[in-house]
Amino acid sequence: MMEAVLAVDEDGVIGVDGKLPWNLPDDLRHFRELTLGHAIVMGRKTYESIGRPLPQRENIVLSRDPSFQPQGVRVVRDPKEVLALPGTVFVIGGAHVFRLFLPHCQRFHITHVAGKFPREGAVARISLDFLKGLPITRASFHPKDDRHSHAFTLCTYERRLAEREPMALKPL
Numbered sequence: 040m041m042e043a044v045l046a047v048d049e050d051g052v053i054g055v056d057g058k059l060p061w062n063l064p065d066d067l068r069h070f071r072e073l074t075l076g077h078a079i080v081m082g083r084k085t086y087e088s089i090g091r092p093l094p095q096r097e098n099i100v101l102s103r104d105p106s107f108q109p110q111g112v113r114v115v116r117d118p119k120e121v122l123a124l125p126g127t128v129f130v131i132g133g134a135h136v137f138r139l140f141l142p143h144c145q146r147f148h149i150t151h152v153a154g155k156f157p158r159e160g161a162v163a164r165i166s167l168d169f170l171k172g173l174p175i176t177r178a179s180f181h182p183k184d185d186r187h188s189h190a191f192t193l194c195t196y197e198r199r200l201a202e203r204e205p206m207a208l209k210p211l
């Protein structure tokens with residue numbers, strides 16, 4: 040089963056200049072609690088923005104670069120390998136990797152960040168169309184405060200198995 044975890048602003052922005060454009064420690068704690076003990080799949084750019092393998096999780100990183108072989112992570116060249124993994128696999132970004140795997144996910148843990156972010160710099164964004172019509176099975180609001188740069192709402196969306204894409208990946 041594949042699940043996606045992502046934080047996104049009101050316009051689909053998930054990153055600016057290779058980083059997250061907000062500071063939301065309680066969202067990061069939520070991410071950690073969700074993913075601990077499971078496999079996490081990310082793109083090479085997201086791995087490099089984190090800078091190290093995340094502990095107590097199997098770190099799987101997609102890259103076509105044969106010289107990219109960091110310690111403590113499993114590098115995967117072919118996205119189909121990810122679809123064949125057993126157990127629960129969390130897709131954690133970035134935009135390229137979400138575009139590849141969102142059609143195959145059954146559950147989406149979305150942090151809706153209140154606000155819109157400046158468009159300067161290298162902006163990573165995704166379309167949120169895939170959420171249209173999906174039932175929300177859990178939602179909780181977190182206000183902006185001294186520790187959190189923005190208000191946000193944690194939502195879980197579920198897709199029935201029959202609504203998932205066939206196992207063959209579409210070309211990018």
Ligand SMILES: NC(=O)c1ccc[n+]([C@@H]2O[C@H](COP(=O)([O-])OP(=O)(O)OC[C@H]3O[C@@H](n4cnc5c(N)ncnc54)[C@H](OP(=O)(O)O)[C@@H]3O)[C@@H](O)[C@H]2O)c1
Nearest residue numbers: 045046054057058082083084085102103132133134135136
């Ligand atoms: N808000 C969130 O929830 C969230 C989560 C994660 C990341 N982000 C943000 O997203 C941004 C990064 O996203 P991004 O889209 O630029 O990069 P990315 O998806 O993290 O990584 C892209 C890289 O993945 C590899 N890749 C992609 N498709 C592949 C395929 N079909 N086969 C093999 N390898 C493949 C390539 O690596 P090579 O170039 O090495 O071949 C590609 O350059 C950052 O700003 C980050 O902070 C946000």
